Amino acid sequence: MIQAPRGTFDILPEDAPQRKLVEIEAERVLGAAGYRRIETPTFEATELFARGVGETTDIVQKEMYTFDDGGGRSLTLRPEGTAPVCRAYLEHGMHKLPQPVKLWYLSSFFRAEAPQRGRYRQFWQVGAEAIGSDAAETDAELIVLLADLLDTVGVRHDRLRLSSLGTPATRAEYREELKAYLHAHEDQLADEVRNRIDLNPMRAFDSGDAGTQAVMRDAPKLLDRLAPDDAEHFARVRALLDDAGLSYELDPTLVRGMDYYTRTVFEFTSDELGAQSGVGGGGRYDGLIELLDGPPTPASGWAAGIERMLLAARELPQAADLVDLYVALATGDGARTAFDLAVEARRAGLQAQLELAGRSLKGQLRHAGRIGARYVAIIGDDGVATLKDMESGEQHDTGVRDVIPEILRAGRVL
Ligand code: AMP
Numbered sequence: 001m002i003q004a005p006r007g008t009f010d011i012l013p014e015d016a017p018q019r020k021l022v023e024i025e026a027e028r029v030l031g032a033a034g035y036r037r038i039e040t041p042t043f044e045a046t047e048l049f050a051r052g053v054g055e056t057t058d059i060v061q062k063e064m065y066t067f068d069d070g071g072g073r074s075l076t077l078r079p080e081g082t083a084p085v086c087r088a089y090l091e092h093g094m095h096k097l098p099q100p101v102k103l104w105y106l107s108s109f110f111r112a113e114a115p116q117r118g119r120y121r122q123f124w125q126v127g128a129e130a131i132g133s134d135a136a137e138t139d140a141e142l143i144v145l146l147a148d149l150l151d152t153v154g155v156r157h158d159r160l161r162l163s164s165l166g167t168p169a170t171r172a173e174y175r176e177e178l179k180a181y182l183h184a185h186e187d188q189l190a191d192e193v194r195n196r197i198d199l200n201p202m203r204a205f206d207s208g209d210a211g212t213q214a215v216m217r218d219a220p221k222l223l224d225r226l227a228p229d230d231a232e233h234f235a236r237v238r239a240l241l242d243d244a245g246l247s248y249e250l251d252p253t254l255v256r257g258m259d260y261y262t263r264t265v266f267e268f269t270s271d272e273l274g275a276q277s278g279v280g281g282g283g284r285y286d287g288l289i290e291l292l293d294g295p296p297t298p299a300s301g302w303a304a305g306i307e308r309m310l311l312a313a314r315e316l317p318q319a320a321d322l323v324d325l326y327v328a329l330a331t332g333d334g335a336r337t338a339f340d341l342a343v344e345a346r347r348a349g350l351q352a353q354l355e356l357a358g359r360s361l362k363g364q365l366r367h368a369g370r371i372g373a374r375y376v377a378i379i380g381d382d383g384v385a386t387l388k389d390m391e392s393g394e395q396h397d398t399g400v401r402d403v404i405p406e407i408l409r410a411g412r413v414l
Helices: 013-031 046-052 058-062 082-091 136-153 168-184 201-206 210-217 228-243 306-311 332-347 361-370 400-410
Strands: 043-045 066-068 074-077 101-110 122-131 158-164 262-270 278-284 299-305 325-329 352-354 375-379 384-389 395-399
Touching (some): 013 101, 013 122, 013 136, 013 306, 043 046, 043 082, 046 058, 082 122, 082 299, 122 136, 136 158, 136 228, 136 262, 136 278, 136 299, 158 228, 168 201, 201 210, 228 262, 262 299, 325 332, 332 352, 332 375, 361 375, 375 400, 384 400, 395 400
Parallel strands (some): 325 352, 325 375
Antiparallel strands (some): 043 074, 101 122, 122 299, 158 262, 278 299, 375 384, 384 395
């Protein structure tokens, strides 16, 4: 039997209501703040991600599904949404609109990662981007919106980690300082940390090794090295979050998987999730639009994983399927009449289903009960139908033509 590829999953009808709820809430929460929906193509020129996300990132080096389009152009299934949205912003001249341009999306993304609970090769994200504002208010607003969304979806035990990365120049200088510090304490570091000092010195902050942790307690922190205007920006973001009553932990070791971040970065995690604890995150990316050949344009945004949100949420109420009318057959003769009645009922705005499996009358009534039909019309001979109210059990004969008006008159349709 052919199965879905490793790391992918089917969204079955019973999964749909919960996912729909996330979409409705995203639309409501983000729409209320002036964000408008955008959808970009599933694949893009590979160069967009190589440049936008960064050549040296794990995403670009190891995780992209890249293919030749048959004409010598390299395309890639989108691994993230920010670079595509920025491309669309430039391509459609949105920099000429009043700024910031606020956009949101809900789409699927693709990363060739090792699959595990909460980590898939095709997954869904809802994301928001505000392009064209450098205000701390923009960052704080985006963070509050994500907090509100997680809240309405019922994500449990979430925590907000917050930091600032300053500018690329500050970061490069800090990196050198940290490398020098680590080299000076090489003998106290775990082997795997020592071997990666020059490659990825920030990883040392995440080490579980006691010796390394002792060294890292006194290590220089990027947050203490921010340039004055970056530090001021960050202080304002924090003050605004305080005003909004949002609690957060300052985490100077917070690093994210893309090169484009500047200044504010943040991540919501949930203790419900185990190893893959990130529910959603993002930050400011003031250099990205320029990197994509646009004018210098400050911007900020986030993305949150739908599957992780649902894994971390309490059981959501399942919306019952709606069936106003089930059209059953007493004999085979009424099949066309039954078909016509179902079509007309739908045109009249009712949710109507038709017997399609050749069941006995008893079987049809049992099935109608199972799917929660409010009424059953049993088509008999000569334009007569028996209309049964499934709730009260009451039934009476009526003309087939009167079935729809009677149901509408009863006014108890779902
Ligand atoms: P990122 O685009 O890496 O900042 O990820 C944003 C959010 O998307 C994460 O917090 C996760 O909720 C979700 N996410 C990222 N990668 C995956 C994946 N491979 N499978 C499922 N969800 C993911």
